Amino acid sequence: MRTDRDGLPLEVDRTTSHAGDGGVLSPTSQEQIVFTPPIDIFERPDGLVLLADLPGVTLETLELQVQDNRLTLYGQVQSTWLEGVTLLHQEYPVGHFLRSFILSDEVDHERITAKLAHGVLEVFLPRATKAIPRKIEVKSD
Amino acid sequence: MAIFRWGNAWQAVGDFEQEVDHLLASVLQGLRVVRQYPAVNLYDLPDQLLLTAELPGIRLEELDISVSEGSLTLKGRHIGPENVPDEVFRRQERPRGKWQRILKLPEGIREDEVSAQFANGVLLIRLPKHPPKPVRQIAVTAVADGVSARDGHQEMIATPARRIVSEQGSAAMTQPPLAQGGSHAD
Numbered sequence: 001m002r003t004d005r006d007g008l009p010l011e012v013d014r015t016t017s018h019a020g021d022g023g024v025l026s027p028t029s030q031e032q033i034v035f036t037p038p039i040d041i042f043e044r045p046d047g048l049v050l051l052a053d054l055p056g057v058t059l060e061t062l063e064l065q066v067q068d069n070r071l072t073l074y075g076q077v078q079s080t081w082l083e084g085v086t087l088l089h090q091e092y093p094v095g096h097f098l099r100s101f102i103l104s105d106e107v108d109h110e111r112i113t114a115k116l117a118h119g120v121l122e123v124f125l126p127r128a129t130k131a132i133p134r135k136i137e138v139k140s141d
Numbered sequence: 142m143a144i145f146r147w148g149n150a151w152q153a154v155g156d157f158e159q160e161v162d163h164l165l166a167s168v169l170q171g172l173r174v175v176r177q178y179p180a181v182n183l184y185d186l187p188d189q190l191l192l193t194a195e196l197p198g199i200r201l202e203e204l205d206i207s208v209s210e211g212s213l214t215l216k217g218r219h220i221g222p223e224n225v226p227d228e229v230f231r232r233q234e235r236p237r238g239k240w241q242r243i244l245k246l247p248e249g250i251r252e253d254e255v256s257a258q259f260a261n262g263v264l265l266i267r268l269p270k271h272p273p274k275p276v277r278q279i280a281v282t283a284v285a286d287g288v289s290a291r292d293g294h295q296e297m298i299a300t301p302a303r304r305i306v307s308e309q310g311s312a313a314m315t316q317p318p319l320a321q322g323g324s325h326a327d
Contacts, residue, residue, distance in 0.1 A: 038234035042225050051222065053235050055195035055262035082184070085191075091180035092195060119197030119262015 033095035037075070047126040048107070054097050055119040062116060064123070066109050072100040073121060178240045179215070179264075190247070190268040197262030198235075206266065208246070208255045213266070216241045 040051040054062070057075030064073050075097040082094070103109060108128040115122050179194040196204070196217065205216040218239045246252070249271045257266045 089183040
């Protein structure tokens with residue numbers, strides 16, 4: 001099993017975790033930038049909790065998916081209201097959020113749950129219950 | 142540039158190294174450029190200015206916004222998840238702690254009508270503008286030409302005109318003596 005130094009059954013995927021690398025997926029709109037959201041990960045006895053800051057993202061514009069062993073979050077920010085509005089001063093650019101993670105076998109992929117509140121996504125990654133070894137009875141002839 | 146190396150070719154650790162580089166780089170960047178928190182954007186609408194700031198996960202009871210004498214003060218605190226000791230954190234990138242920012246408002250903002258709303262982690266402050274001082278229009282009344290000759294300002298000119306007439310009259314009055322004189326000369 002691949003784990004990082006902390007024995008964390010979750011890896012931050014290199015292909016999408018560096019906003020500055022330009023390796024991010026090209027967004028649908030040419031002008032929208034895609035950012036890597038900051039995350040927190042902490043352990044609970046029954047699994048891991050991942051928190052991601054996604055300001056401006058709503059349930060309708062959030063996509064969270066697990067494919068094979070990759071967990072991807074993609075949150076879009078609606079900025080249609082900015083059309084025709086004059087920007088006087090800008091300190092932060094508005095854009096979408098994308099980040100992906102590699103899950104190990106220690107995470108039960110089927111029971112992952114998530115909720116979104118006040119621009120923060122909370123994903124619960126339950127620890128997979130260890131498979132109980134099945135005893136195979138060996139009969140003698 | 143590699144700042145941190147585990148010296149191990151193991152793939153998982155390789156990823157981790159990159160991540161550490163990235164974090165260190167962002168810390169160094171943060172030291173070089175002192176950035177105010179929270180970052181704000183300001184938009185202009187005909188009747189108001191809109192100030193926005195990204196404050197994901199902030200609790201409303203931890204947010205304090207006040208306006209006084211041309212300045213807007215934003216104060217708050219990002220608290221981490223409750224009852225989670227620091228040692229169980231495996232990664233911590235989200236901002237934590239107290240912050241305060243004072244912004245000078247532009248001229249012409251109706252301070253008593255400033256309002257704020259918080260949705261999806263984005264704070265939006267409405268700064269209504271004072272309506273521009275009303276321009277008093279002076280109505281111009283159109284009147285017929287014939288009337289204007291006798292009406293209004295015509296009165297002003299008419300008075301000295303009458304005086305001229307009366308002078309002429311007095312001149313006419315002096316005529317008789319001249320005439321008399323004339324007759325006298327006769």
